[in-house]
Amino acid sequence: xxxVSTQRQKIHPHKFTLWIAIASIIMMFAxxxxxxxxxGSLPGWSTVEMPKxxxxxxxxxxxxxxxxxxxxxxxxxxxxxxxxxxxxxxxILGFLFITFQIIGFRQLAHSGVQLSGxxxxxxxxxxxxxxxxxxxxxxxIALLVMFIRAFSTRIRNYNAVPVEVVSTYWHFVDLLWxxxxxxxxxx
Amino acid sequence: MSNEAVLHxxxxxxxxxxxxxxxHHVHHHKETFITKYVFSQDHKMIAKQxxxxxxxxxxxxxxxxxxxxxxxxxxxxxxxWLEDILGRWAKxxxxxxxxxxxxVTMHGTVLVFFVLTGGLSGTFANFLIPLQCGxxxxxxxxxxxxxxxxxxxxxxxxxxxxxxxxxPFSGGWTAYPPLSALGDASPGSKTGMDLWITAMAMFVISxxxxxxxxxxxxxxxxxKGMSMTRLPLTIWALFFxxxxxxxxxxxxxxxxxxxxxxRHAGTSFYLSDIYINGVGALPNEGxxxxxxxxxxxxxxxxxxxxILLPAMGMASEILSVNARxxxxxxxxxxxxxxxxxxxxFLVWAHHMFVTxxxxxxxxxxxxxxxxxxxxxxxxxxxWLTTIWKANIRFTPGMLFALGFVSLFxxxxxxxxxxxxxTLDIHLxxxxxxxxxxxxxxxxxxxxxxxxxxxxxxxxxxxRYLNSTMAYVHFWVTLIGAYLIFWPMHYxxxxxxxxxxxxxxxxxxxxxxxxxxxxxxTVAMIVFAVQxxxxxxxxxxxxxxxxxxxxNPWGSxxxxxxxxxxPGHGNWPGEIPEVHRWAYDYSKDxxxxxxxxxxxxxxxxxx
Ligand code: HEM
Ligand SMILES: [Cu+2]
Numbered sequence: 140x141x142x143v144s145t146q147r148q149k150i151h152p153h154k155f156t157l158w159i160a161i162a163s164i165i166m167m168f169a170x171x172x173x174x175x176x177x178x179g180s181l182p183g184w185s186t187v188e189m190p191k192x193x194x195x196x197x198x199x200x201x202x203x204x205x206x207x208x209x210x211x212x213x214x215x216x217x218x219x220x221x222x223x224x225x226x227x228x229x230x231i232l233g234f235l236f237i238t239f240q241i242i243g244f245r246q247l248a249h250s251g252v253q254l255s256g257x258x259x260x261x262x263x264x265x266x267x268x269x270x271x272x273x274x275x276x277x278x279x280i281a282l283l284v285m286f287i288r289a290f291s292t293r294i295r296n297y298n299a300v301p302v303e304v305v306s307t308y309w310h311f312v313d314l315l316w317x318x319x320x321x322x323x324x325x326x
Numbered sequence: 327m328s329n330e331a332v333l334h335x336x337x338x339x340x341x342x343x344x345x346x347x348x349x350h351h352v353h354h355h356k357e358t359f360i361t362k363y364v365f366s367q368d369h370k371m372i373a374k375q376x377x378x379x380x381x382x383x384x385x386x387x388x389x390x391x392x393x394x395x396x397x398x399x400x401x402x403x404x405x406x407w408l409e410d411i412l413g414r415w416a417k418x419x420x421x422x423x424x425x426x427x428x429x430v431t432m433h434g435t436v437l438v439f440f441v442l443t444g445g446l447s448g449t450f451a452n453f454l455i456p457l458q459c460g461x462x463x464x465x466x467x468x469x470x471x472x473x474x475x476x477x478x479x480x481x482x483x484x485x486x487x488x489x490x491x492x493x494p495f496s497g498g499w500t501a502y503p504p505l506s507a508l509g510d511a512s513p514g515s516k517t518g519m520d521l522w523i524t525a526m527a528m529f530v531i532s533x534x535x536x537x538x539x540x541x542x543x544x545x546x547x548x549x550k551g552m553s554m555t556r557l558p559l560t561i562w563a564l565f566f567x568x569x570x571x572x573x574x575x576x577x578x579x580x581x582x583x584x585x586x587x588x589r590h591a592g593t594s595f596y597l598s599d600i601y602i603n604g605v606g607a608l609p610n611e612g613x614x615x616x617x618x619x620x621x622x623x624x625x626x627x628x629x630x631x632x633i634l635l636p637a638m639g640m641a642s643e644i645l646s647v648n649a650r651x652x653x654x655x656x657x658x659x660x661x662x663x664x665x666x667x668x669x670x671f672l673v674w675a676h677h678m679f680v681t682x683x684x685x686x687x688x689x690x691x692x693x694x695x696x697x698x699x700x701x702x703x704x705x706x707x708x709w710l711t712t713i714w715k716a717n718i719r720f721t722p723g724m725l726f727a728l729g730f731v732s733l734f735x736x737x738x739x740x741x742x743x744x745x746x747x748t749l750d751i752h753l754x755x756x757x758x759x760x761x762x763x764x765x766x767x768x769x770x771x772x773x774x775x776x777x778x779x780x781x782x783x784x785x786x787x788x789r790y791l792n793s794t795m796a797y798v799h800f801w802v803t804l805i806g807a808y809l810i811f812w813p814m815h816y817x818x819x820x821x822x823x824x825x826x827x828x829x830x831x832x833x834x835x836x837x838x839x840x841x842x843x844x845x846x847t848v849a850m851i852v853f854a855v856q857x858x859x860x861x862x863x864x865x866x867x868x869x870x871x872x873x874x875x876x877n878p879w880g881s882x883x884x885x886x887x888x889x890x891x892p893g894h895g896n897w898p899g900e901i902p903e904v905h906r907w908a909y910d911y912s913k914d915x916x917x918x919x920x921x922x923x924x925x926x927x928x929x930x931x932x
Contacts, residue, residue, distance in 0.1 A: 150546070151546075152543075152546040152547065153466070154541040155465075155545065155546055156466065156469075156539070156541075159537075159538050159541050159572055160538055162573065163538070163572045163573065163575075165574035166572075166576040166577055167577065168580075168623055170440045170576065170577035170580035170581065171583075171584075173579065174581075174595070174617055174621060176612070177617055177620065178595065178614065178617060183611050253592075254587065254591040254592060255592030255593065256592055256593075256594065256610070257593065257594065257612070258593050258612050259612070259615050262587070262595070265591065266583060266584065270583070282340070
């Protein structure tokens with residue numbers, strides 16, 4: 140009995156695991172952006188003009204953070220109708236974001252920034268933004284799973300932990316995007 | 327979330343159910359052979375899977391070293407039987423240059439990552455964390471299972487690279503470009519390198535999944551009363567190991583991603599101004615091979631401590647148990663583990679002193695590197711004080727723990743030579759470095775691992791290992807290790823470089839030809855004794871003397887309060903509650919007081 144109650148005071152292990160995973164992902168992008176900085180000071184560096192569409196994807200990302208936050212709130216208030224609508228919206232925004240990123244890559248490629256041959260800001264951009272998009276994709280897939288669960292009649296549960304885990308992750312990829320975006324703008 | 331819920335994996339019902347868990351019955355789900363032995367989610371079985379996979383790799387990696395030592399010891403002779411087993415890789419009974427490089431590369435990769443990281447942390451973190459913290463299983467048993475299967479998958483991919491036409495990767499375990507980035511650079515740089523990267527990527531994922539779990543289990547699933555400062559030092563060490571892994575492996579992954587793009591998408595992050603014989607000048611401009619070294623060693627140095635810390639933790643525990651004395655300076659031990667963890671991230675460039683590193687920056691890294699000697703010395707001092715004037719029980723586990731301390735001191739001292747950038751200009755890439763890291767990391771971590779196996783084998787399999795074989799194993803390995811690696815310091819000081827096929831063509835190194843023969847001979851003997859250990863291991867699983875008491879070593883820690891052969895869930899009833907730290911040995915006239923015993927009001931303070 141008491142074993143249980145002392146452990147309940149603590150943060151849920153799944154949420155905790157997420158925070159460590161986030162630290163791990165941060166290290167990965169820190170590795171890449173510091174590689175960028177090191178490389179940037181070497182001869183033969185080329186800069187890149189950021190396509191306008193990335194501003195739109197930033198907007199999409201910010202809005203999706205908002206929607207998932209409200210989704211979490213409505214889940215906790217047990218207004219499931221609204222919750223379902225909002226996570227659906229968030230997932231759609233996630234896919235929209237990825238689509239925008241792909242369009243951005245296309246535009247860059249058209250303007251002559253190729254992977255092959257170079258190792259300047261453009262090549263880093265493809266890789267770093269690409270990896271970030273993969274992380275968004277992971278989040279969007281998690282949202283789809285939640286979506287299916289929310290519509291399944293078999294499982295009725297009001298455990299907020301999975302929703303909290305996904306929303307925290309979602310805010311994280313949002314913040315990560317802002318960091319990367321600003322990083323490339325300033326450089 | 328309660329331990330029960332972790333075990334049964336129904337997080338959805340937790341909110342309504344957990345309050346009612348007064349009596350903790352372990353339900354036995356129907357277990358099939360597959361769920362029990364193959365896709366097991368029981369941390370104890372996963373630990374054994376890691377151990378046996380690691381042992382398999384150790385045999386393969388060890389055999390590789392025997393093969394290349396044959397070449398180094400007897401460069402002028404041919405061994406026709408080599409051609410029989412290696413085919414065209416040993417034409418005419420002599421190992422070819424390509425094969426030699428492939429062998430040293432695979433030896434390094436396999437032992438550093440698959441044996442001493444996967445095999446060591448994988449085994450003991452899995453086995454000990456839940457048992458010593460008092461948890462039913464890991465925070466996420468499913469992720470834990472995935473961690474093993476990624477390790478296994480990576481192993482299969484790495485192994486398969488040995489059998490392809492162009493051979494496995496051969497550019498050294500550090501995989502520096504351009505050898506790792508250009509398929510044309512060498513036969514091993516072709517498919518072998520792709521398999522190497524794939525295997526390593528899977529390995530990294532395995533380590534991350536494992537590490538996340540270890541950290542969150544230690545921090546969240548300790549039993550009642552088990553505050554952090556009551557944890558045995560094994561758990562502290564495994565915890566910091568996991569922290570190191572979780573923060574440094576992703577950086578290696580970034581390095582590999584850029585490498586993959588260089589290999590297959592034509593980018594030139596690491597490539598510049600390269601001319602390949604038979605291919606011509608390459609168009610790549612502006613890349614930097616040094617960049618890869620930074621990314622690699624940012625993992626690489628923490629990696630060496632990922633290997634060492636579990637051994638340190640287990641040695642601390644085993645020394646204390648068998649000295650029947652509390653560990654000396656518990657908080658200092660924890661503090662020095664913490665200091666090592668922090669410093670491990672700040673010293674990577676000591677592997678790069680001769681890459682043209684800015685000398686001022688170099689001096690900063692010298693300082694930080696030498697600072698590591700402080701926590702290391704604290705640990706050594708505390709181990710020695712723990713066994714000082716003790717009534718030591720020389721169990722095999724204890725002998726290996728003592729051997730660990732000896733090796734760590736010897737190897738640590740040579741680190742101080744290397745840590746001085748001016749000395750390193752002479753010593754870099756010589757046999758001195760080989761000697762340094764084999765003693766301080768290779769052999770000493772193996773000793774920690776052996777200590778752990780001998781000590782916890784009774785808990786793992788309910789039987790003892792054979793002691794006679796264990797003593798032979800210990801003495802031959804200890805003496806052999808010193809005989810192999812000590813002389814290498816002299817070779818290195820004389821300037822003998824590492825990674826060459828044949829030293830007999832150098833006038834200045836001809837003096838070492840007998841020494842090299844000697845080293846090779848000892849290496850073969852030591853390898854044979856390891857096979858004896860492997861025999862002992864498997865023989866004892868089935869035929870060893872049975873454990874008849876719950877706590878054969880008279881330990882204070884929680885794992886010995888579980889049944890001799892614990893089921894999934896570890897304790898049949900409630901998880902025991904903890905009332906004291908883990909090191910109450912020889913206290914108030916008692917031999918030991920288990921952690922589960924409440925503090926007596928008249929008890930003296932430790
Ligand atoms: C006082 C502590 C130590 C110091 C000052 C130190 C210093 C160094 C330095 C400067 C090098 C680079 C030598 C060169 O390549 O020229 C080196 C190599 C190495 N050290 Fe240490 N070291 C210490 C302890 C350790 C420990 C505890 C481990 C492992 C557990 C370790 C593992 C290694 C390995 C694996 C290499 C060689 C990697 C390679 O080039 O293949 N060292 N050490
Ligand atoms: Cu190092």
